[in-house]
Amino acid sequence: MTTQDGPTERRGLRRALVDDRDGPLPAMLLAFTVLAGVVDATSILALDHVFVAAITGNIVFLGLGVAGTGFSVVSPAVAVGGFMVGAVVGARVCRRPGGHHRGRAVRDTAIGKTVLAVPVTVAVIAVEPLTADVRLAVTALLAASMGLQLALIRYLKVPDMVTTVLTLTAVGVLTERGSGRHDPLVLRRALALSAFVVGVVAGGLLAHHVSPGAALALGLAIILAVGAGSQAVAHVDAPWATPR
Numbered sequence: 001m002t003t004q005d006g007p008t009e010r011r012g013l014r015r016a017l018v019d020d021r022d023g024p025l026p027a028m029l030l031a032f033t034v035l036a037g038v039v040d041a042t043s044i045l046a047l048d049h050v051f052v053a054a055i056t057g058n059i060v061f062l063g064l065g066v067a068g069t070g071f072s073v074v075s076p077a078v079a080v081g082g083f084m085v086g087a088v089v090g091a092r093v094c095r096r097p098g099g100h101h102r103g104r105a106v107r108d109t110a111i112g113k114t115v116l117a118v119p120v121t122v123a124v125i126a127v128e129p130l131t132a133d134v135r136l137a138v139t140a141l142l143a144a145s146m147g148l149q150l151a152l153i154r155y156l157k158v159p160d161m162v163t164t165v166l167t168l169t170a171v172g173v174l175t176e177r178g179s180g181r182h183d184p185l186v187l188r189r190a191l192a193l194s195a196f197v198v199g200v201v202a203g204g205l206l207a208h209h210v211s212p213g214a215a216l217a218l219g220l221a222i223i224l225a226v227g228a229g230s231q232a233v234a235h236v237d238a239p240w241a242t243p244r
Contacts, residue, residue, distance in 0.1 A: 015184035016191060022158045023240030024233055026188060028106055028226050029161040030195050032149055035222045036164045037199020038206075038215055039142055045204065046124075046212035047135050048075040052142040053149075053164040055083045075139060082140035086147020093148065094155035101241050102156055103233040109152040110227030116145045117220045125213030157244040160189050166196055 017027040036053040043052040051057040058076035065073035093112055094105040120141045127134050146164065153162055160169055169189050176186070206215035233241075 012184050012187050016187040019184060019240075021240060022156075023103070023236075023238060024229065025102060025106065025156055025158050025240065026161055028229055029153070029156070029158055029163055030191055031222050031226050031229075033161070033163045033166075033192050033195040034199035034202075035219050036146065036149070037196040037201075038203035038219045038222070039146065040164075041200045041203030042207045042212050042215040042219075043079075043139065043142060045207045046130065046215075047139045047142075048072065050075045050079045050139060052079055052083070052139060053146045055080060055143070055146075056165060058083075075136065078136050078140050079143040082143030083147040083150075086144030086149075087151045088147075089144075090148035090151025091155070094152055100243055101234065102243060103230055103236060103241050105152060105155055105243075106230035107227060107234045109148050110223055110230055112148050113145045113223045114220070114227060116141045116148075117216070117223055120145075121213060121216040121220050124216050125211070128211070128213075130212070155243065160185060160192060162192075166193055169193060 017030065018024050019026065040051050040053045043050055050061065058079045061071050061076040062073060062080065065071040065076065090109060090112070093108050096108070120138050123134060124130065124138060130138070149163060162169065169192050176189075202218060203215045206212075206218060
């Protein structure tokens with residue numbers, strides 16, 4: 001039994017990252033899950049304690065601010081507004097005429113995220129300490145980038161790869177065993193949770209002990225890596241590339 005466990009586990013892991021239904025998309029979205037952890041950790045530590053990926057938290061903050069409990073209304077409102085704009089633009093990017101290829105949708109979204117991430121990273125590195133206006137501008141752009149990402153997630157429809165709010169993924173890990181611990185879907189859920197935690201820890205360490213700019217530079221590197229990977233498969237004619 002011991003001799004079979006290794007190959008079985010490796011086979012399950014490969015299928016969790018690349019399978020017939022979704023091709024290499026799960027692996028790319030796993031990288032975006034790390035990114036979500038990095039940027040949320042950075043935004044909480046360096047941008048007025050708001051989220052740029054987990055927007056539900058900002059809606060709570062916004063409601064508490066409206067209720068007069070002492071919470072700021074401006075920062076969460078900027079984050080929510082930026083996210084909504086990004087989501088609308090992201091939906092158009094994914095469904096643009098001549099598109100209809102899931103690999104190209106990832107590539108085009110990565111390009112959009114790069115366009116937003118480069119000036120944000122440069123600005124945060126150049127301006128120290130961050131002024132209130134810079135923090136709000138960075139919050140809006142990071143939230144817009146995550147809006148692009150979530151629109152992509154809705155378009156791709158890869159099971160258990162939502163990249164940001166992982167509550168249902170955690171419930172799946174706890175309640176759905178599949179065909180055992182080597183089941184690719186079970187492994188994918190565990191990998192998604194682990195990736196988010198890794199992103200939060202990495203982003204927190206960099207933002208707190210080095211600088212917020214260093215954390216955002218890591219995020220930019222992840223976006224560029226996903227962009228390169230998606231470009232490599234953007235013209236592949238395979239069943240997984242067809243939109244669901």
